[in-house]
Amino acid sequence: MQHTEAEIAELVALRRDIHANPETAFDETRTSELVAAKLRAWDIETHTGIGSTGVVGVIHGRLGPGRSIALRADMDALPMQEEGMPLHRSLRNGVFHGCGHDGHTAMLLGAARHFSKHREFHGTLVLVFQPAEETGGGANAMLADGLETRFPFDEIYAMHNAPHFSPGTFGVRDGAMLASCDELRIEVTGVGGHGSSPEKTIDPIAAAAQLICALQTVVSRSVDPSAMAVLSIGSIHAGTTSNVIPAHASLTGTLRTFDESIRSLAKSRIETICAGVAKATGCAISIEFYGSSPATINHREQAEAAARAAQTVFGAANVLREFAPLNGSEDFSEFLLRRPGAYVLLGQGGVYCHHPEFDFNDDVLxxxxxxxxALAEQRLAA
Known part of the structure; x- marks a missing residue:
């Protein structure tokens, strides 16, 4: 298929409109309404409010029964300030499409527009516009709302921009694409007091410091060096002034792995270390894991199907099959636990995702x- 200049211009304008009006997890009201309005204008069966702010479009082929293929795009923005200065800069303070979900939504709408006019295929195409990918809750919210039973699909695919790949390239691996992610919150409770009398306190800051150092052994001493695991403490909050020992300290961080057994081992070691430091310091220490997503593991047949489709668009030389999996995470993994599918990467160049000057590259739309x-046509013809 080829796009006219008018069609490309419409998609670019749509993407930039979404970029200028970003919405964070489960707040994608305007974006959902825009998506639904486009689908309805193209005479596509449209369902809203799936998993709160999710939208699903369904297109039945005119050639009769066949496979049901789902294509998914994420819609949410990040709670961060945009520092770049494009003409379509975010109009909302502290909210920014710094991961390219505006582009993902626009691309899936572009595919929807095509199939609204070309329905000569077998089976069904399910278009999944998902909220709240950044918080890891959107996929499960849609699944809990009956996505699989209300809109049955045999396979599911998703695409993410890849700044570390040059424009015009495409990447898909068999097996692991992205790591699991468990966010963690550690609360340390002691006894506060005057900074001149530490013996009358139970210092949570000292306990937190010991905890941070001890947690470094989870990866360095508990995980096989040939395996991947990353444990990072991203924040520590305690105290309000220089001469008071506070009663409380709070730490947050992330754990990432590609293997469920290593993930389980690392979480167990974190819990053991927290209990040990609590006993050693006299503080009460609690640990909570939240915002969790399993590793994103592609299914071989679907990854190969994605690669074949990509070759017709990018050329065989520009389809990458062997590259290191990424340490980032994605709740698309929840779909892949339930149905065969693949997660693929679209090269776009530029600064990396979550950079304050990130912007989706409209040239690759x-x-x-x-x-x-191409993917949908090939799978719905099989």
Whole structure:
């Protein structure tokens, strides 16, 4: 398929409108309404409010029964300030499409527009516009709302921009694509007091310091060096002034792995270390894991199907099959636990995702649409 200049311009304008009006997890009201309005304008069966702010479009092929293929795009923005200065800069203070979900949504809408006009295929195409990927809750919210039973699909695919790949390239691996992610929150409770009389306190800051150092042994001394695991403490909050020992300290961080057994081992070691430091210091220490997503593991047949479709768009030389999996995480993994599918990468260049000057590369929008179309056509013809 080829796009006209008018079609490309419409997609770019749509993407930039979403970028200028970003919405964070489960707050994607305007974005959902825009998506639903486009689908309805193209005479596509449209369902809203799936998993709170999710939208699902369904297109039945005119050639009769066949496979049901789901294509998914995420819609939410990040709670961070945009520092770049594009003309379509975010109009909301502290909210920013710093991960390219505006582009993902626009590309899936581009595919929807194509199939609204070309329904000569077997089976069903399910278009999944998901909220709250950044918090890891959107996929499970849609699943809990009956996504699989209300809109049955045999396979599911998703695409994410890849700044570390050059524009015009495409990547898909068999097996692990992204790491699991468990966010963790550690609360340390002691006894506060005057800074001149530490013996009358139970110092949570000293306990937190010991805890941070001890947690470094989870990866360095508990995990096989040939395996991947990353444990990072990202914040520590305690106290309000220099001469008071506070009663409380709070730490947050993330644990990432590619293997469920290592994930379980690391979480167990974190809990053991927290209990040990609590006993050694006299503080009460609690640990909570939240915002969790398992590793994103592609299914071989679907990854190979995605690669074949990509070759028709990017050329065989520009389809990457062997590259290191990424340490980032994605709740698309929840779908892959339930149905065969694949998560793929669209090269775009530029600064990396979550950088304050990130912007989706509009030049690759047509490539993403063409991939979605080629993939759906091939799978619905099989």
């Amino acid at each position: 047509p490539l993403g649409v063409r991939f979605f179309v």
